[in-house]
Amino acid sequence: MSAEAPHVLVVDDEADLRELLVITLGRMKLQATAADSLSTAKQRLKEAHYDLCLTDMNLGDGTGLELLQFISQYCPTMPTAVITAYGSMKTATDAMKYGAYDFIAKPVALDRLRQLIEDGLGINEVEEHHEEEDNLIGDAPSMVALKSQVRKLARSQAPIYISGESGSGKERIARLIHTLGPRREKPFVAVNCGAIPSELMESEFFGHRKGAFTGAVEDRKGLFREADGGTLFLDEVADLPLHMQVKLLRAIQEKSVRPVGEAKEFQVNLRILCATHKNLEDEMEEGRFRQDLFYRLNVIEAHVPPLRERREDIPKLVRHILDRLSQAWEIPPPSVSSDAVNAIGNYAFPGNVRELENTLERALTLCDGNTILPEHLRLPSNRSGLASNRSSTSTSPPPIRPSEQSLEEFLQEIEKQEILKALDTTHWNRTAAAKKLGMTFRSLRYRLKKLELDRDDDETDDNE
Structure with missing residues (x-):
């Protein structure tokens, strides 16, 4: 057998099962070393390097949980799987909390055992993906x-x-x-x-x-x-x-x-x-x-x-989100004014990172230049745009959101209806519709695409 073959430690106080495991590992072209007790297993781990450990929960002079504690201290990178009595889900659960990557129940099915071993050895082959x-x-x-x-x-x-x-x-x-x-x-x-x-x-x-x-x-x-x-x-x-x-x-x-x-x-x-x-x-x-x-x-x-419990991360999140959006839209990354930074910092963001992403995406579409201002954010404490364009004398009550509809879906539906109304009024002249809605043509074009309202037959008015 090749000296480079992965080395597996088998720990079980039952001779028959121990022998079955060693034979199975040999057929898989793996090296196998056996230990019949907790104390012997600890000694083996001190003497040699192993790529994987299979251990029973009952070891005569101790338990598999004790061995897992020892492994977590002395061999923390070695994957370990446990063998449990059939139906002992609590035991298996405890083992995983102590660091086992998986478990197998008795009687041991050989196809399941082979998969368990392959999964464990696969853990050692994982490269570091810091990116x-x-x-x-x-x-x-x-x-x-x-x-x-x-x-x-x-x-x-x-x-x-x-x-x-x-x-x-x-x-x-x-x-x-x-x-x-x-x-x-x-x-x-x-x-x-x-x-x-x-x-x-x-x-x-x-x-x-x-x-x-x-x-x-x-x-x-x-x-x-x-x-x-x-x-x-x-x-x-x-x-x-x-x-x-x-x-x-x-x-x-x-x-x-x-x-x-x-x-x-x-x-x-x-x-x-x-x-x-x-x-x-x-x-x-x-x-x-x-x-x-x-x-x-x-x-x-x-x-x-939640985002409110890590507010110190918001500036870095803002920069990351804006850079990602700018790259996707093939535009220069915008700057954020100090007033906009303060507005973001003072808002609770009950919708967490998703709401922050939506807010910045909206701000980027509303931004005419290369600087995001507070009015582009449209935060609840600083509403502007469509709502402010309505007559101050209007007494129409706000629409009621159905209980089964999320706030995000509700607001998106309102936005969709407002855009459709403007497009119908201007006979789908998008340049005129954008002016009527008080937004840039680029903003309207993006929203039409996002809301799946863009049409292939209305390109005649697309002069920016």
Whole structure:
């Protein structure tokens, strides 16, 4: 056997299982060293370097958790997986919190064991992707701690629950965990659980066979199989109905799915990340979220701080967002006036980073020159533009936002209607419409594209 073959330490007090693991590793062209107790394992780790460790939880003179603590202190970069008794989910969860990247239940299935080993060795092959971490802007203490946690979580295969307010960047954290981990070459599939109609959820998640129900005109793999080998990100997981939570739990535990109308099951190997702006513990206590699913998904929690708790990061975020937008629009990066800087600094941004991005995107479209002023920001405390152009004598009440519509969607709909009204009045002369709306032609052109209102047959008036 080549001296360069990865070296695996097998720790188990059962001779039969220990021998099975060593034989399996040998067939995979890997070096294997066995230890029959906690004390022997510690001695082996002091004497030689190992690329991976497989350990049982019961070791005669100690436990796998004790070995994980030793490894975290003396071999922190070595991936470790644990072997647990069947159904001991709490034990497996505890092991992951102590640093294990994954677990396997007894009786050990050889195909699952091989996948576990390949996943662990893949962790060691991950290169340092510091440029990816640069996408996580901020030097506030809470962000420094989050960056450090993300690097650690990327090595693990444990399910992660990402908590945080709407717009704080939960999906960005999920993508970063995926990109920095051994699954980075495989798919990252994100789904908003609250956006899928209840009657279509099973088909959306697990797929269906052609003809399984009305409208099933072709086979569909489903999100689980699309993410096979990679990461499935369940955003707004608290919005899943209870009947779907049961099926989701089974798919996660069994690592297999059965498409609607299909007789057989398909094995899947993926990592589950989830997020919600709701408090999952409160949802569980109110009976809206299953306790067993909560503990299965919430192995480790990563909290994304709201923007108001890291205000010192706002200047750097502003510069980063404006540079990115300017590059995309192929225009020189604008400067921001001191008054605009103060206005941004004094605003609470309840919509967090997403609201800041939308605010700066709007300001850039309204900015005639190369300097963003307070009036371009259109912050609630400094409203201008369309609202100020209305007659001061108007007594029409403001429109009422439907309870199921987000504030962002509501405001976008108002903007869309105002633009359509101006375009209809000017017979779709966009230059005249822009003047009527009190904005630049460039701003109107951008908004038409964003709102998907641009037409191919109205180019005659596009003289800037």
